[in-house]
Amino acid sequence: MVQDVDLNKVVRQHLEMEGFFAGFAVRGKPRCEGSSSSESVASEPVAVSGSSCVDTPRSEVQMPRRTTPADVVKELEAIAAEARECRKCGLGGTRTNAVPGEGSPKTRILFVGEAPGADEDAQGRPFVGRAGQLLDKIIEACGLKREDVFIANILKCRPPENRDPRPDEVVSCLPFLQRQIEILNPEVIVALGAHAARTLLNTNQGIGQLRGEFQEYCNGIGRPPIKLIATYHPAYLLRSYTPDNRRRVWEDMKKVLVELGLPVPERGKGA
Numbered sequence: 001m002v003q004d005v006d007l008n009k010v011v012r013q014h015l016e017m018e019g020f021f022a023g024f025a026v027r028g029k030p031r032c033e034g035s036s037s038s039e040s041v042a043s044e045p046v047a048v049s050g051s052s053c054v055d056t057p058r059s060e061v062q063m064p065r066r067t068t069p070a071d072v073v074k075e076l077e078a079i080a081a082e083a084r085e086c087r088k089c090g091l092g093g094t095r096t097n098a099v100p101g102e103g104s105p106k107t108r109i110l111f112v113g114e115a116p117g118a119d120e121d122a123q124g125r126p127f128v129g130r131a132g133q134l135l136d137k138i139i140e141a142c143g144l145k146r147e148d149v150f151i152a153n154i155l156k157c158r159p160p161e162n163r164d165p166r167p168d169e170v171v172s173c174l175p176f177l178q179r180q181i182e183i184l185n186p187e188v189i190v191a192l193g194a195h196a197a198r199t200l201l202n203t204n205q206g207i208g209q210l211r212g213e214f215q216e217y218c219n220g221i222g223r224p225p226i227k228l229i230a231t232y233h234p235a236y237l238l239r240s241y242t243p244d245n246r247r248r249v250w251e252d253m254k255k256v257l258v259e260l261g262l263p264v265p266e267r268g269k270g271a
């Protein structure tokens with residue numbers, strides 16, 4: 001618990017500082033009219049919920065998004081290439097492969113996990129181990145395919161022995177995910193597990209408190225927040241595969257489907 005408190009504090013302080021100083025610096029062009037270089041995306045101020053997030057409704061965003069699907073793919077590839085070269089924290093020296101994330105550039109749903117495990121580290125792809133197989137089933141139970149959504153993690157590299165991410169690792173790595181969120185602009189983020197939910201919502205609350213209702217991910221100053229639902233991590237679900245836990249995950253996913261106006265299959269098949 002002590003580590004969680006420190007982690008959130010360190011991440012929040014870092015991001016507030018970044019957001020504050022970015023507001024004063026001329027670091028790249030405004031992002032619109034198809035301009036989506038990694039520099040311009042990366043350089044926009046970042047805010048976290050509960051701090052300097054300006055809650056702008058989508059209709060009031062000043063700059064209309066004219067980013068084309070090709071721009072999104074290009075930017076996602078640029079982010080992935082940077083993540084693969086990254087040495088900002090010690091994990092750059094211990095990983096086999098970075099795991100930037102993968103999926104549809106047109107996704108309406110972004111799933112965010114904690115960090116790659118051994119299978120993901122070996123393949124450079126997110127959620128390909130046992131937890132990933134369960135995540136695939138959850139996605140399929142929603143009437144979707146893995147290729148329809150985007151899957152990423154808070155950390156792009158595997159912490160040795162799958163230990164919890166350290167604050168400096170999250171601080172170094174989070175900008176990759178923030179840029180992915182910004183360019184993908186999903187309608188809903190599904191935070192898988194306490195670590196992803198706490199980091200994205202900048203809170204120390206437990207997953208039991210965070211799940212079950214939509215929360216808001218602050219997508220930076222001047223941009224509207226994105227709806228976020230937290231649910232149990234598939235690895236936790238595997239360990240505690242009880243009817244109650246499965247029902248809770250399904251309830252969370254049903255909320256996502258309703259929010260997106262997608263048909264809700266009668267009951268979750270597979271998961």
Ligand code: URA
Nearest residue numbers: 113114115116126127
């Ligand atoms: N667990 C995660 O949080 N992410 C993965 O990619 C795999 C397992």
